[in-house]
Amino acid sequence: MTNMQTKNVELDLSDPCFLLTTLQELRQSVDQEGREIFERWKKQIHRQSFINSSLNLAYYLALRRHDLRELQAALMPWGLSSLGRIEAKVLPTLDAVIATLQAVCRTDNDSIIIHPPLDAFFEGDRLLQQNTEDLFGNTLDNRRVRIMVTLPNEAATNYEFLRDIIRQGTNCVRINCAHDTPVEWLAMINNVKQAELELESSCKILMDLSGPKTRIKSVLTPSPKQRIFKGESLLLTHELPTTIDSEFFQASCTIPEVLKQLKIGTIVWIDDGRIGACVESITSEGVWLKITHARLKGExxxxxxxINFPDTELHLSSLTEKDQQDLDFITTHANQVNIIGYSYVQTPADIQLLQQELAVRLPENSPTPAIVAKIETPLAVSNLPELIIQAAGKQPFGIMIARGDLALEIGYQRLAEIQEEILWLCEAAHIPVIWATQVLENLVKHGMPSRAEITDAAMSERAECVMLNKGDYIIEAVAILDDVLTRMQAHQVKKTPQLRALHSW
Known part of the structure; x- marks a missing residue:
């Protein structure tokens, strides 16, 4: 059975016995296909604690090859699960529904399925909670969703600032290796540890590798113009000429080898999508771009x-020379750095590369840092199951939905859809997810949230951790996010509404 919709046309799903037959066939298909998927992964899984999670992920992938919408609608009138919250417990959910339908149909044969015990039914939820605690630790106030804060340079010199963001509810801090120096990173780490002692609380430390992010290195503008407009041309080069006079806009990029991988017609986004362009021609001078998107007043x-190239699969090492140097620092301080953020990871080989680099650097008997893979490209999305298996099969692991680059790479229209699918897949693997990019951005930067970003913060209850970026009002933002998340967990846990008594009416 490869398409439930086709199957449903042939069956009267208002009949519980037909429903039972359909579900039994579905379960058999999911079990068989899921085990086949799991067998392909088995050799990569070294952690015994991840076996059941990887098997559930395999079952979920097998299940989602079917279109179940008509079956869902047919189950609802019978007061049965519509399978809409099946992620963490695929076979137990199917078995529970089948067992109930067997009772309705008074089935009496040797192949009868019994209701799964409560412990087995909720095992997936327990595993997700355990994996979240392994990654982020516990929260003192029983708030389910953790809060992560990107540290500004100030955190290296202002102990009170760091203490206050932890006091307000921060559970994990992020040190961005793209900024500051090892001297400042160490000062930040020491301040975190001091604050933990003073506040008698725990705060995990994530160090985020920069990765092969292509950026503008330097710019030449045609004097006296300062802004580029739609319809104008931009020359993207390896290095800018030494002359300061230019008749057109020129920019060099930080990873020149990217230019060799571009083709005529390639789409290019610059500055978080503020400037859109496409490759018009390629010459010995560099790559000529035609600006296709900019505000009327220019950019x-x-x-x-x-710089993003959404329709180009770039072949770059996921670890740059700088990343290798930063790994030296991280592994030297492995007793204090809990998590490594991995930027622009796209393939299982990328995960394997980082694991190998850690293995040769880590001192004997030192803890192995967890890995958080940042999902930023279409290739990373399509490879997500294999990324999870390669990483979580060997060490604690989490996923960050890096919505900034991801939106540019897949298109804004698909961001919400892909974000949901990532959340579902990770829940099936019992892997914690970080909801990141522009969370409460107006509040963090300007002291006043937009209405839409408060709703976004509330919906981040779907994840296990929410990341705030740095800004002048970050302490206030942590306090407000803590309040929003605490309120929301009384109404929603993952995809499941919590029907507490309403007090508004």
């Missing part, structure tokens, strides 16, 4: 701004 072309 400033600035150094350090990111």
């Amino acid at each position: 400033k072309l600035l150094p350090e701004k990111g």
Whole structure:
């Protein structure tokens, strides 16, 4: 049975016995296909504690090859699970529904399925909770969703600032290796440890490798113009000429080898999508871009701004030379750094590369840091099951939905859809997820949240951790996010509504 919709046309799903037959066939298919998927993964799984999770993930992938919408609707009138919250417990959910239908149909044969015990039914939820605690630790106030904060440079010199963000509810801090220096990183780490002692609380430390992010290195603008407009041209080069005079906009990029992988017609986004372009021609001078998107007043072309190539599968090492140097620092401080953020990871080989680099660097008997893979490209999305198996099969692991680059790479229209699918897949593997990028951004930067971002923060209850970026009002933002998440967990846990008594009416 490969398509439930086709199957449903042939069956009267208002008949519970037909429903039972359909579900039994579905379960058999899921069990068989799931085990085949699991067998392909088995050699990569070294952690015994991840065996059941990987098997459930395999079952979930097998299940989601079917279109179950008509079957879901047919189950509802019978007061049965519509399978809409099946992620963490695929076979137990199917077995529970089948067992109930067997009772309705008064089935009496040797192949009868019994209701799964409560412990078995909720085992997936327990595993997700355990994996979340392994990654982020416990929260003192029983808030389910953790809060992560990206540390500004101030955290290296202002102990009170760091203490206050932890006091307000921060459970994990992120040190971005793209900024500051090892001297400042160590000062931040020491301040975190001091705050933990003073507050008698725990705060995990994540160090985020920069990865092969292509950025503008330097810019030449045609004097006296400062802004580039739609319809104008931009020359993207390996290095800018030494002359300061230019008749057109020019920019060099931080990873010149990217230019060799571009083709005419390639789409390019610059500065988080503020500037859109496509490759118009390729010459010995560099790559000529035609600007296709910019505000009417034009856009400033600035150094350090990111460049994305959404329709190009770039072949770059996931660990740059700088990342290798930063890994030296991280492994030297492995007793204090709990998690490594892995940028632009796309394939299982990328995960394996980081694991190998850690293995040769880590001192004997030192703890192995957990890995958080940042999902930022279409290839990473399509490889997500294999990324999970390669990483979580060997060490604690989490996923960050890096919505900034991901939106540019897959298109804004698909962001919400893909975010949901990532959440579902990770829940099936019992893997914690970090909801990241522009969370409460107006509040963090300007002191006043937009209405939409408060709703976004509330919906982040679907994840296990929410990341805030740095800004002047970060302490206030942590306090508000803590309040929002605490309120929301009385109404929603993952995909499941919590029907507490309503007090508004």
